[in-house]
Amino acid sequence: MFPRSQLLFLVLVLSFHLQAQNSQVDAQHYRFDVTLSDASDTIQCDAQLTLRVAEEVAEVRVDLARTMHVLTVTQGGDTIGFEHDLDVLKLPTGGVSGELTYSVHYRGVPEDGLIISHNKFGDRTFFSDHWPDRAREWLAVIDTPADKATCEFVVTAPIQYDVVSNGHLLSIDTLSAETKTTHWKMDYLIPTKVMAMGAAAFETQQLDSMSRAWLYARSGEQGQNYDFEEAPEVLAFMVEQLGDYPFGKLDHVESTTKFGGMENASCIFYSEKHINGNQDVNGLIAHEVAHQWFGNSASESSWVDVWLSEGFATYYEYLYIQTQYGLDSMKALSDENEERIRNYEEKYPDRAILYPNYDHIFELLNPLSYDKAAWMLRLLSYQVGQDVFAEIVKTYYQSHTYGNATTDEFIAVAEKVSGKDLKYFFHQWLSVPGAPDVRYTWKYKRNTLELSFEQQTTFTYQLMIDVPVQTSNNQVEIRQVFLTQKKQTFKLEEVMIHNAPDLDPLNIIYGRIQEKE
Ligand SMILES: [Zn+2]
Incomplete structure (x- = not known):
């Protein structure tokens, strides 16, 4: 994820949620059948949760915001009782263990987690925005990065909406002149923070065999599709550095995410504010693409x-x-x-x-x-x-x-x-909070450079410091000293220097390394 600015987070009104931390329950798969409409912001959801439950568990705790009104819960075809309290949905196991599948039918207007709003063109859009624990605002999930699962989004929406999500597209079924259902499925285990769904009028462009750009149709009209032009190159770079891309396909999606970018697994959401045709998002693309390995696959x-x-x-x-x-x-x-x-x-x-x-x-x-x-x-x-x-x-x-x-x-x-x-x-x-603060003095005599260091911090750091010197045949050479004590002196022999030594010239070390005045 990439914060739009630090300031944004200082002014956010934050709420603390209880986390379902039952290690005895392990989510395997979620299927969300979601219905979106233009008539209101109320969504309907049938969430099917497949969970592995240990023997001694009497009750499963699932995260779901209280603003989502649970109508029925079934398990194995039978309607069962439930308790929905403090954003936690408690479901009885009936003493059954192993793999259990619950179907939770609910409806409501999401306060967060699914952002239903108007985009920069004034068009209505739906974008999930889960980081860190906001999936529960509209989805019944075990909302912690430790409990990863596969997922499916089956979204029924008015016909003008194109729907993007994690994994691969299974089908688009036109139900009537007004509505269609789009079905996406993710076959790899991912955390809830990067499960995602977006619905808007998109224009898509295949960038290479794996990468696709999803721009608002109106952005496409304005020629803003240049912003994702470098995305295939970024992906190739990361594959070279890190090995096989973990999720098959990678979509780059213009969205209303409140972050600068959000690394949703295999469908990265970018803030519409950055999509302007200026191609200045390549660092952001690199950051979000790297997250597919770090955060999404290895979480x-x-x-x-x-x-x-x-x-x-x-x-x-x-x-x-x-x-x-x-x-x-x-x-x-x-x-x-x-x-x-x-x-x-x-x-x-x-x-x-x-x-x-x-x-x-x-x-x-x-x-x-x-x-x-x-x-x-x-x-x-x-x-x-x-x-x-x-x-x-x-x-x-x-x-x-x-x-x-x-x-x-x-x-x-x-x-x-x-x-x-x-x-x-x-x-x-x-x-250790803070940074090293090291002062040094130097003496040069008979081809020997003597460096005396003193650490100013209470904590004693161990630092490998570069010292550029010249050798007798006039070559620049980097010698290293390994500082491990509060006060320490090193002698570098058979070196030449013409000026004051420039320690750590590449600024490798975070912190201050300065000559004592
Ligand atoms: Zn990030």
Whole structure:
């Protein structure tokens, strides 16, 4: 996901929902038969939930907003009783375990989760917008990233609406001159946050064998289809970096999502505000495409681990920008990011990337989960070497494809593949708030450069610092010092320098490394 601006999230009125955390119940598949209309914003839904239920479970707890009025619930063809309280729908198991299928029939006007509104052209549209826990606002689901499932959307809508969703299109049936039913099915396990449905008058354009652009028909008329032109190239880049694309097809959809972009599995939604024909969304496309691997296929196990999704998406976004547009574009982007992280850390000095004390999930949508985590991955790549880093990412992704992962699981893979003890590295970047602040002095005598460092922070960082020097045959060479103590002195022998040494010239390290005045 990509925030439109940090400010937006500060002014959002946030509500906290109880999460159904019953590990004894495991969602397998959802089928949503949804009816949309132009006459009112009331939607009707028949949600079929296939769940695997452990023996001792007497009651299944499903998330569904209280604004959705449940009319009937059936299980195995029989109507059963239910309780719908505090956005939780409680369904009895009747002592039956194993695979259970419930059909929940409900109706209501969604307050959130499904945005029924008018787009920038004043046309009526329907777009789901689930991140992080807003699927429950209109869908009966177990709404946590840890419980992934396959899904189907069967949408009956007035005939002028084209419907897009996850997975592949099974059928479009015209029911009458006024209505049609569109059926999409996703065969891979995905979290509820990236299950999606959009209905609008679209114009579609096949971009390559896998990628398709879905623009508002009126955007198409205005020639705004250029915005997604680079999408196939982005996908090819990510496949080269990360291996096979996990979901078969990839749609790029103009929408009313409140985020800049939302990485819905196999049908990315982009804010209509960014679709203007100027082709300035390539970084955003790269970010959302990378999410198909990180977040959608390999999903974080809990919200605290959200950096596994956003940090990776941001890292590969930068890598794409650097590869496609060169180091200068990348440098501009990383300067901007450094400032963003600094400002955030000044405002919230007690927060780190891993921040379990959050009040609401939206607090985790911050420059630490995105930019600082991406920076940490760049540092890791620098410290273990690019090839080893690529192997770490590949091994991590392959062992969690279509599954869930925790931060500890990623660290374990990184240590195993690199053969290095990286606990301190990950601790200092993931759990220690703030940044290194290192001052140094230098002396140069008889071909020896002496560097004395002093860390200003309470916490002692371990940092591998580049020192560019000249060798006796006048070649520029990068020597490295590995700072591990509060005060430490290094002697680099047989080097020449003509000016004051320029430490960490590529700005690899997040934080300050400055000559003492
Ligand atoms: Zn993102």
